[in-house]
Amino acid sequence: NAGVTQTPKFRILKIGQSMTLQCTQDMNHNYMYWYRQDPGMGLKLIYYSVGAGITDKGEVPNGYNVSRSTTEDFPLRLELAAPSQTSVYFCASSLDSDRYQPQHFGDGTRLSIL
Amino acid sequence: GDSVTQMEGPVTLSEEAFLTINCTYTATGYPSLFWYVQYPGEGLQLLLKATKADDKGSNKGFEATYRKETTSFHLEKGSVQVSDSAVYFCALWVNNNDMRFGAGTRLTVKP
Numbered sequence: 001n002a003g004v005t006q007t008p009k010f011r012i013l014k015i016g017q018s019m020t021l022q023c024t025q026d027m028n029h030n031y032m033y034w035y036r037q038d039p040g041m042g043l044k045l046i047y048y049s050v051g052a053g054i055t056d057k058g059e060v061p062n063g064y065n066v067s068r069s070t071t072e073d074f075p076l077r078l079e080l081a082a083p084s085q086t087s088v089y090f091c092a093s094s095l096d097s098d099r100y101q102p103q104h105f106g107d108g109t110r111l112s113i114l
Numbered sequence: 115g116d117s118v119t120q121m122e123g124p125v126t127l128s129e130e131a132f133l134t135i136n137c138t139y140t141a142t143g144y145p146s147l148f149w150y151v152q153y154p155g156e157g158l159q160l161l162l163k164a165t166k167a168d169d170k171g172s173n174k175g176f177e178a179t180y181r182k183e184t185t186s187f188h189l190e191k192g193s194v195q196v197s198d199s200a201v202y203f204c205a206l207w208v209n210n211n212d213m214r215f216g217a218g219t220r221l222t223v224k225p
Contacts, residue, residue: 103160
């Protein structure tokens with residue numbers, strides 16, 4: 001009953017450090033997404049993937065990179081952490097991307113850049 | 115551009131009170147509309163959805179009707195419980211890979 005699993009749950013980084021947020025799903029979903037959630041704001045799409053080997057930018061991709069080597073995994077990488085990247089990050093997946101398919105979310109990673 | 119505007123919170127109600135959380139949208143196409151709920155420390159979960167005008171989504175006593183004439187998708191529940199305390203997000207699916215979320219409304223229900 002795992003669904004979408006994100007690790008770590010919390011992390012504190014120093015400015016300029018790098019890290020990878022992990023996301024894996026066991027539902028054999030084709031589509032995967034990364035969002036950030038800032039206080040008092042809705043979720044904003046960072047990157048998405050329509051299948052293994054295919055990724056594309058969302059609304060706020062600057063400062064991030066992604067890869068999708070398998071159907072299950074969709075890691076998000078921060079190369080040079082900046083205070084503006086302090087946020088809660090959510091990974092999500094869906095079987096398809098049409099008007100009928102909801103997205104399934106992980107529990108989030110709370111990231112602070114100091 | 116396409117967007118969702120939802121009622122600002124926080125909202126505090128007593129148990130068994132009636133709940134309405136307003137959501138209006140702007141879209142150039144024919145969107146699907148969703149309500150997601152986020153319990154403390156968890157990710158978002160789908161609460162209900164409606165894929166065309168006049169559809170009513172319902173789940174766990176919550177309802178929302180897709181009203182094209184008023185571009186609205188207000189969330190309602192007749193009698194809230196303490197366990198309904200959470201953050202509620204209205205969301206708009208416009209086309210492939212484009213889901214827009216509202217800012218969220220925090221609901222606290224007191225016994």
